[in-house]
Amino acid sequence: MLQELRVGEEVVWFDPETCFWGLGERDKLEALHSCVEDELSREMHALRSSVEVVMLYVNPTDRCNASCPYCYLPAGVKSRGRSMSTGELRRVVEEALDFFGARGVAGSVVFHGSEPLLSRESIFSVIDEYRRELHFGIQTNGLLLTEEDAEFIRSRGVRIGISLDSPDEETNDALRGRGHFRRVSEALSWLSGYEGLSVVTTITRHNQGQLAEMVRFLHSRGVPVCLMNPVRLTQRGSLSLMPEPAEMAASFIRAVDTAIELTGQGRRIVVADFANLLLGITAPSARVLMCDISPCGAGRRFLSVAADGECYPCGEFIGMGEFSGGNIFRRSLPEVIDSRGFARVRARRVEQIEGCSTCPVRNVCGAPCPAELHSSGGSMHRRSHYCEFYLRVIEHAFRVVLRGDLWHVLRRSALREKFSL
Amino acid sequence: SENEREICFRYECRYRESPF
Numbered sequence: 001m002l003q004e005l006r007v008g009e010e011v012v013w014f015d016p017e018t019c020f021w022g023l024g025e026r027d028k029l030e031a032l033h034s035c036v037e038d039e040l041s042r043e044m045h046a047l048r049s050s051v052e053v054v055m056l057y058v059n060p061t062d063r064c065n066a067s068c069p070y071c072y073l074p075a076g077v078k079s080r081g082r083s084m085s086t087g088e089l090r091r092v093v094e095e096a097l098d099f100f101g102a103r104g105v106a107g108s109v110v111f112h113g114s115e116p117l118l119s120r121e122s123i124f125s126v127i128d129e130y131r132r133e134l135h136f137g138i139q140t141n142g143l144l145l146t147e148e149d150a151e152f153i154r155s156r157g158v159r160i161g162i163s164l165d166s167p168d169e170e171t172n173d174a175l176r177g178r179g180h181f182r183r184v185s186e187a188l189s190w191l192s193g194y195e196g197l198s199v200v201t202t203i204t205r206h207n208q209g210q211l212a213e214m215v216r217f218l219h220s221r222g223v224p225v226c227l228m229n230p231v232r233l234t235q236r237g238s239l240s241l242m243p244e245p246a247e248m249a250a251s252f253i254r255a256v257d258t259a260i261e262l263t264g265q266g267r268r269i270v271v272a273d274f275a276n277l278l279l280g281i282t283a284p285s286a287r288v289l290m291c292d293i294s295p296c297g298a299g300r301r302f303l304s305v306a307a308d309g310e311c312y313p314c315g316e317f318i319g320m321g322e323f324s325g326g327n328i329f330r331r332s333l334p335e336v337i338d339s340r341g342f343a344r345v346r347a348r349r350v351e352q353i354e355g356c357s358t359c360p361v362r363n364v365c366g367a368p369c370p371a372e373l374h375s376s377g378g379s380m381h382r383r384s385h386y387c388e389f390y391l392r393v394i395e396h397a398f399r400v401v402l403r404g405d406l407w408h409v410l411r412r413s414a415l416r417e418k419f420s421l
Numbered sequence: 422s423e424n425e426r427e428i429c430f431r432y433e434c435r436y437r438e439s440p441f
Contacts, residue, residue, distance in 0.1 A: 022429030029429060040431070225441070275441035283432035286440050402428065414440040420430035 002030060003360050007398040016360045018044055019284045022421060023402065029421075036419055044363070047285045047293065051346065053337055055108040055302035056096045057315055060084050060119035062307040066141050066177050068163075070202060070231045070238035072371075074319035078114060082307045086122040092305055092328055093126050097133055099333045110137035110159075112304070112315055117144040124152060131156050139163075139200070141176065142184040150190035159196040161227070162187060166207045167217035175206060185221075192222030198272065200227045204241040208248045211255035219262045219269045226259075227272045228252060230386050234316050234375045242385070249392035256396065260408045275409050277390075278397045280364035282406065283415055292366040292390075294350040299325070299342035303333075311336045313345040316371030323371075345370055348380055355383040364397075365390040 002013035005021070013029045014021040018040035022029040061083035064071075071078075084092070093109055100107030109130075111123045117140050127136045137159035145162070153160050162184055166172040169181040191197045199218055203211070211228055218226050230248060231238050256274045263269060276289040290297025299313030306318050309327040317323040323345065325336035336342070348370050350362040367387070370380035384390060400409065434440070 020429075020431065022427070024427035024429065028427075032429060036431070043433070270441045272441060279440060282430070283434070283440065286432065286434040288439055288441065410440045414435055414438055415432040416435040418431040418433050421427050 002026065002033060005360055005398070007395055007402060010402060012398060012402075014360055015040075016362055017041065019281055019363055021281060021398075024421065032419070032421060039418075043285050047287075048295065048349075048363075051300050051337065052103070052105070053099070053107075053299075053301060053303055053333070054105050055110065056092070057110050057112045057302060057304040058089070058092055059112055059114055059305065059307045059315070059318070060089055060116050060123055062114055063118050064114040064141075065118060065143055066115065066180070068141075068176060068202075070175075070204060070235070070241050072232050072234040072238075072316050072318075073114060074235065077306065077319045080308075083119055084122065084307055084309075086125055088309070088329070089119070089122045089126050090129070092309070093130055093134070095328055095333055097130060100134070106135065108135040108137060110139060112139045113141070114307070115141055115144070117149070120144070120149070127156055127158060131158075135159070137161070137196075141180070142187045143177075143180060145183070145187040145190075147190050150187065153196070154191070154194055157196060159198070160191065160194075161198045161200050162191075163200050163202070164188075164214075164218075165201055165204070166210050167213050168210065171207055171210065175202075175204065188218075188221045188223065193224075194222075195224060197223055198225040198227060199223050200229065203228055203230045203243050203248055203252070204238075205243045206241065208243040209251050211251045212258040215255045215258045215262070215269060215271065219259075219267065222267075224268060225270050225272050228255060229273060230389060232316060232369060232372045233385055234369075234372045239376075245386055245388040246392065248386075249389045252389070252393055253396045256393075256400070256409075260400070260405050263408045270409060274393065274397070277364060277394055278400060278406070278409050281394070281397055282401065282410070284363070286415060291368040292364065294363060294366040295346050295348050296366055296368060296370065298345045298370065299337065300346050303336065303342070313342050314371060316369060317341075317345070320371070320375065345380075353381050353383055355387070361391065361394045364394050 005014045139161040142162040172181040279287045304315040309329040311325040323341035325339035350356040374380040
């Protein structure tokens with residue numbers, strides 16, 4: 001039975017289980033739904049129930065050269081200052097390679113942080129050794145990036161995400177540290193137009209009104225993809241920075257529409273978090289980011305390896321011992337993935353969460369994030385701190401489809417039609 | 422004509438491969 005959803009002045013009919021929906025005569029939509037429901041149910045079951053790790057996030061070091069107030073890593077982890085040797089890093093990558101190879105998967109390894117470029121020599125050495133067998137990525141604050149690094153990254157096809165929180169130097173540097181804005185601006189000039197480049201903006205109450213301006217800034221510097229993530233409230237330091245969900249949603253929607261407008265003028269820029277929600281209502285199993293699927297990708301599609309070798313379902317869980325799956329230097333990846341801590345996270349489903357179980361768009365937002373909810377006191381089986389934000393942005397995703405802007409966000413060449421009315 | 426508009430479709434991954 002389809003449910004009525006209001007999108008501005010329009011009414012669409014939606015199935016929360018399969019994310020089937022349509023605009024038009026209800027009886028006609030119900031008839032089409034009954035024809036495709038079984039197939040879509042199988043698709044959603046495969047998407048939500050399978051455990052197939054295709055990516056490892058690896059922190060080569062605990063150390064960081066920044067002190068962002070909202071960092072999700074516990075201070076105790078960063079201060080211990082552990083770094084993997086090149087040999088240890090190679091062992092981790094070989095474990096990943098064996099694991100992916102046995103499953104016929106072209107897997108990915110993303111060097112994450114703290115700050116991975118503090119281990120530049122090790123990660124570049126490993127990338128050069130294994131780049132024909134694995135996809136590599138680096139997520140960096142950008143402070144240590146040199147022009148030579150940028151050339152290495154481009155020439156090896158390494159994906160790189162750089163943190164930048166504001167198009168305004170003062171706002172950015174208040175969050176990211178003095179000099180950060182200028183260093184990253186310079187790095188963007190070296191990587192301008194590189195298709196593997198993305199910029200990650202953490203949304204806080206300090207920059208929540210600047211998101212559309214941020215999209216224009218990044219577009220002018222040749223950035224093809226930006227991620228705009230509400231600050232995770234995993235550590236106490238981020239609580240006072242929490243954006244106001246309704247205000248953030250309005251600003252985020254303006255940023256999305258700015259990206260659509262600029263893309264329509266020629267050169268593409270995408271707000272990835274929005275594109276993923278849009279996939280949730282148009283091609284749910286083709287989603288790229290895993291936070292808005294329930295259960296999320298933690299311990300199911302990816303896992304995170306801390307600098308001491310301890311494995312966690314996601315970087316957000318690093319330091320929470322009860323979720324550790326064991327140490328990669330002593331346990332195999334299948335054993336890690338089968339661990340009790342990982343299984344706990346995989347067991348979190350929107351159907352069991354009060355407030356989500358009856359929400360029509362529960363399978364579009366996924367109610368992130370379990371680590372954030374667990375660490376901010378109480379059970380992870382609660383609805384998202386940003387529920388109101390997601391409801392408003394998902395409504396906008398419907399609006400974008402209804403006004404004909406879908407292909408100004410998604411790439412048609414990557415998708416295939418299953419059916420249409 | 423606006424009132425009679427019909428939209429209903431579904432896509433999947435065709436398989437550079439990423440939809441964004």
